[in-house]
Amino acid sequence: MERLGQAARAAATAMRRTATGPKNAALLAMAERLTDARAELLAANARDLARGRESGLDAALLERLALDDGRIDAMIEGLAQVAALPDPVGEIDGLRSRPSGIQVGQMRVPLGVIGIIYESRPNVTLEAASLCLKSGNACILRGGSEARESNAAIAACIRTGLLDAGLPEGAVQVVATTDRAAVGRLIAMPEYVDVIIPRGGKSLIERISREARVPVIKHLDGVCHVYLDATADPEKALAIAVNAKTHRYGTCNTMETLLVDAPVAEALLPRLAEAYAGHGVELRGCERTRTILPEATPATEEDWQAEYLAPVLAIRVVDGIDAAVAHIERYGSHHTDAIVTEHYGLARRFMAEVDSSSVMVNASTRFADGFEYGLGAEIGISTDKLHARGPVGLEGLTTRKYIVLGDGQVRR
Amino acid sequence: MERLGQAARAAATAMRRTATGPKNAALLAMAERLTDARAELLAANARDLARGRESGLDAALLERLALDDGRIDAMIEGLAQVAALPDPVGEIDGLRSRPSGIQVGQMRVPLGVIGIIYESRPNVTLEAASLCLKSGNACILRGGSEARESNAAIAACIRTGLLDAGLPEGAVQVVATTDRAAVGRLIAMPEYVDVIIPRGGKSLIERISREARVPVIKHLDGVCHVYLDATADPEKALAIAVNAKTHRYGTCNTMETLLVDAPVAEALLPRLAEAYAGHGVELRGCERTRTILPEATPATEEDWQAEYLAPVLAIRVVDGIDAAVAHIERYGSHHTDAIVTEHYGLARRFMAEVDSSSVMVNASTRFADGFEYGLGAEIGISTDKLHARGPVGLEGLTTRKYIVLGDGQVRR
Incomplete structure (x- = not known):
């Protein structure tokens, strides 16, 4: 995990400087790779499903794990949709002149490295990767072990898509190990990870919130x-x-x-x-x-x-x-x-x-949903009050820094 | 602390509904009370200083602890300035129509209950109270024990100012106990406290960040x-x-x-x-x-x-x-x-x-300062990436919720 963290931090520095063009090119290249790899992906998913049935996973879990042509089409379509969304990075708000002569505004910038921990649905791998990429972040994705072969096949498409567009491989890393200790490490590396987003059941989210040593954007219950x-x-x-x-x-x-x-x-x-x-x-x-x-x-x-x-x-x-x-x-x-x-x-x-x-x-x-609200996509719904509240889209994966434009001003 | 927490939570509910008028009236009433209580405040501060000298506090700490007419004037003036700032609560951004017919926007609302932990400077008591009040929050303030008599005198002015304006006493509570365990309890009551803002040296902030069970807006070093x-x-x-x-x-x-x-x-x-x-x-x-x-x-x-x-x-x-x-x-x-x-x-x-x-x-x-940036006031400078980054003014003490306006729309 240390090594993944270092690679993510380095990739985040590169991604922060990446223009909209190459980011969109990577998303579209991933869509192409996924189209080409459809048969392999279905085969990998079939192996996950077979193993799941053997180990007695319940029907609801198997349903979430299963991919078919329709779900793969939706994944490919989702990439094109994210590519079509406006890039939030670099947007400058409220630039105004102050009595001292400086101009002050806020620029929207990526958060840095985002860790996402989720359960069985393999399409989350692609969805999370595409939103983090478009918002200029590097991400480390940890899916459920029951989906490991499907996730590996998707990860291969993501990696080649990144390389096709000249972006660093470290921008999207899918944790291969199914070792549960890896999650514990991922949520306790503030030097490499800026925020954790758990997606899944309440018990997963509560455990991660309790143990995390980095900020968590969490989604608890909806009463x-x-x-x-x-x-x-x-x-x-x-x-x-x-x-x-x-x-x-x-x-x-x-x-x-x-x-x-x-x-x-x-x-x-x-x-x-x-x-x-x-x-x-x-x-x-x-x-x-x-x-x-x-x-x-x-x-x-x-x-x-x-x-x-x-x-x-x-x-x-x-x-x-x-x-x-x-x-x-x-x-x-x-x-x-x-x-x-x-x-x-x-x-x-x-x-x-x-x-x-x-x-x-x-x-x-x-x-109450990112698509219905016009965010274009959503990575989850935050029940936190700080940072992001409600459906979290690309903007929720960014932050704003102050910029000051001067002409040599000094403080009196 | 439990009791303070419950009172703060109840006051936060009332404060969320309080219009700008009574909030400003309370700020101006506090300024009046402070003007009237100037002699008592100076006497209380003199007792703190005498006790501090006896117990061998260093010169820099005594300097931060000391109040004089100039500092009291600045505190009174600060209240008037905060009253003059625009009220961020209720502001609605980006209300737009969606294809479903609903209109979606974001409304700025208070965070709820804010805990502020600070060191020797007694003027922080009033500054923090005024910013939390104006932004519609309830707050629990825990100052340094060396300033306890000064803080108690200021707290009395705050309390009567709140009552003069018909606002709940629980909206601003100054922790009277100097028991250190109180801080540990304050930062571990997510049911009553929504966010902690520590103001002080790096070691205080690091300790609080490490031990807090509620989100912390922190200000670490400036290299x-x-x-x-x-x-x-x-x-x-x-x-x-x-x-x-x-x-x-x-x-x-x-x-x-x-x-x-x-x-x-x-x-x-x-x-x-x-x-x-x-x-x-x-x-x-x-x-x-x-x-x-x-x-x-x-x-x-x-x-x-x-x-x-x-x-x-x-x-x-x-x-x-x-x-x-x-x-x-x-x-x-x-x-x-x-x-x-x-x-x-x-x-x-x-x-x-x-x-x-x-x-x-x-x-x-x-x-890099809230006043120079035109925020009107600042409660600190955040070195965090999530929520607030850079100088934190009234806006940083609020959050945004989604509002949806419909005419009977249902989801298809």
């Missing part, structure tokens, strides 16, 4: 809420509450608790229950919910904290926006929360008072 | 360079090289190593040496420097890494910008580095290639 205010348009309320829960169950921006303002609970809850029943969603309600929907299971304290990632929904009847905001503050995970309302003042209050990475008015929580 | 390129205007080169070293010795943005391009070393070094001699600056030079300035002490490897904070300067003759940038990359602390040049391309290269929090062309490194 997301929709609050249906008394002034909500009933059709918007129904559409959003159903979409936020049922569009996909396993994603972090899926609603886990629905809060309903008391005056409209009797009108809305039966219609919602019918829609949820059509999707097979199990309902767990507070006492007031259960007087309207007796079929709901009684919700416990744990339900308000739960990230179900499953067709289960907690429902609570609340008295107005203060109770809704207080519930979100107490039980939420500060990921994404939405209000449905037609009241201007309440919309403004909800936006100001809810301290989450995404706060929405009259839209489904499922929109 | 700053000025590189005099062969194309530099000699008068600008002399003015900047002399100012960057001699304007003040103990500040982090003071130049510690001067790099001189070989073709101009013979012309510039004797003139520089004469100017430095006039200021009593001791020179330590590389071998090439010493062939021109035989009176310079031979520089060792340690000199290239030294943050002297004293009238001592290391000088190295280098071959062009590549050698200069390589030296800065290897030995610098990524704080502030400047080039003096009249060459357009070299100015651009230096700005792009030097990875420091401030990079300057034809200006003295001494300008």
